[in-house]
Amino acid sequence: MTGDDLAERRGMETDVYQPAEDSGLLAEAVVERGRGRFLEVGTGSGWVAEQAATEAADVASVVATDVNPHACRSARERGRAAAPEGNGGIEVVRANLLDPFADDSFDTVAFNPPYLPTDPDNKWSDWMERALSGGETGRELIDPFVDDVGRVLAPGGVVLLLVSSLTGYDEVVERAERRGFDHDVVVRESYPFETLSVLALSGK
Numbered sequence: 458m459t460g461d462d463l464a465e466r467r468g469m470e471t472d473v474y475q476p477a478e479d480s481g482l483l484a485e486a487v488v489e490r491g492r493g494r495f496l497e498v499g500t501g502s503g504w505v506a507e508q509a510a511t512e513a514a515d516v517a518s519v520v521a522t523d524v525n526p527h528a529c530r531s532a533r534e535r536g537r538a539a540a541p542e543g544n545g546g547i548e549v550v551r552a553n554l555l556d557p558f559a560d561d562s563f564d565t566v567a568f569n570p571p572y573l574p575t576d577p578d579n580k581w582s583d584w585m586e587r588a589l590s591g592g593e594t595g596r597e598l599i600d601p602f603v604d605d606v607g608r609v610l611a612p613g614g615v616v617l618l619l620v621s622s623l624t625g626y627d628e629v630v631e632r633a634e635r636r637g638f639d640h641d642v643v644v645r646e647s648y649p650f651e652t653l654s655v656l657a658l659s660g661k
């Protein structure tokens with residue numbers, strides 16, 4: 458996601474993040490590595506969750522969350538449309554990160570977080586900011602997610618986390634290691650202004 462993409466997207470869409478390169482990479486990783494009880498945090502349009510429900514052969518059930526009620530509505534509609542061809546559609550929960558979920562609830566947790574480092578003096582206030590801005594470091598949502606995700610992950614489960622070079626790849630990996638995760642890179646793509654990787658965190 459580049460600055461130009463961001464401006465373009467903001468002009469077109471102010472309520473729900475629409476699938477972009479980052480979504481595509483996460484979906485690729487989900488189809489390859491997703492299995493069992495699957496959770497997508499921050500589902501936006503619901504497209505990645507739909508890919509999990511319809512394309513990932515080893516996924517048994519799909520739950521998707523977002524803080525944004527417009528995103529929840531979009532994901533719910535998508536889930537209803539996908540249900541006839543999928544594994545029972547998508548259960549959508551409006552929630553902050555992993556807050557409502559019990560320990561050991563999921564075998565796979567996927568997240569394409571808001572990750573753009575944002576100058577605190579240059580903030581804007583709409584749902585697109587919540588979708589894109591990762592605060593001053595870019596890791597304001599990633600850090601609490603990495604700190605808590607081991608709790609909701611069942612033993613042997615995997616976390617699929619999209620990380621941009623803009624966010625600080627090494628810092629994210631170090632934090633995950635401190636939380637006891639091993640990591641490997643499922644997919645990686647370079648663009649003019651950033652490199653996007655999907656990390657698989659495992660070893661709980």
Ligand SMILES: C[S@@+](CC[C@H](N)C(=O)[O-])C[C@H]1O[C@@H](n2cnc3c(N)ncnc32)[C@H](O)[C@@H]1O
Pocket residue numbers: 474475476477479480483498499500501502503504505522523524525528552553554569570571572584587588589598
């Ligand atoms: C970069 S968008 C990704 C959307 C979608 N998963 C995709 O890949 O196309 C990040 C999403 O996270 C959501 N989000 C932001 N803060 C959140 C929070 N605290 N808890 C849950 N979702 C959040 C945003 O509303 C947005 O839909």
